[in-house]
Amino acid sequence: MQAAALLFLAQRASALVLAPLVLVHLGLAIYAIHGGLTAAEILGRTQGSAGWTLFYGLFVVAAAVHAPIGLRNVLREWLGLKGLGVNLVLVGFGAVLLLLGLRAVAAVTGI
């Protein structure tokens, strides 16, 4: 399997997932601020919600796949950094995004 093609597919597929999630997330943030929801009120809606767990869980996974691939392209093209070392650092970056993101999802949803 070609790594370049796989990374290309993974970045596009994750973008496809992220696009609607980001829009909903932004709309939600604006709604929450305009509506004057308190943190307690927000948590009251998210705690134990399977729907929000799925929504933000998917968001985090897609972002953890998408961002390191894009960053890899930036490092390659702008700074000329390439090779196994850079790839490993980026895998680590993706893992950090995934862990921090899932931890936040767990905290907000309580699941």
Added chain:
Amino acid sequence: MPAGISPFSCANGGGRRYSGIMSNTSSTLDVRIWRGGEDGAFQPFSVPRQEHQTVLDVVTYVQRELDPTLAYRFACRVGMCGSCGMTVNGRPRWTCRTHVETATRGSDVLELAPLRSLPIIRDLVTDMTPFFEKWQTAQGRATGSKTRADDTQKIDPASPRRQAADAAIECINCGVCYAACDVVASDPDYLGPAALNRAWTLMNDDREADRAGVLEAATAGGGCHSCHSHGSCVEHCPVGLNPSAGIAGLKRLSLLAMVGGKI
């Protein structure tokens, strides 16, 4: 190197003297030409304007009348050979078919430099080796399977694949798209629009015997997936090709092949 062909109609380099020059421009051009190698500099020249003057005419005038040491490359002068590519006022162009009027856009300043992203040999001459090596890396060469004993393969000119190949086949290898591409400029591994465009024609050529090999070469690191679809190649291609579309086609084929477990 230029020899034996004069784009000017008389020996003193004057030719027909500037009747019909655009009224809002002066009778001389302020020409600045890159001299030397990578660490060279622009040298100014004053060149008389002529009606229907091409950028290549200007360069030839400079070499014949002002400085015979100027190095530049051309051959056919009619837009077929692809050897006269240069950076003209910041844009990569074929110089034999670019009118000065088009390139200067009403000004009297003409700045000429070698094509970007290629090593400079001297003055306006670049080393095209990386360009053609990448052409080979992309497996941009036909692989046959027939012998002279076989019948000629019948190709339906109206078939979609042949039409796709025909739309991309007229590349003259001038390197203008390569110089125009920002990905080529920032990623030395990127094969570039011309090489991938050639791979795309082969993928659509029923006579090509190693399409799997072409797709693998065009899909590997530095291949079609490095393209950001900026479209500079389309914008600058002097013969009006659309390498971006071909590269998008290669991406499509590679994803289908990957999903099908073929690469």
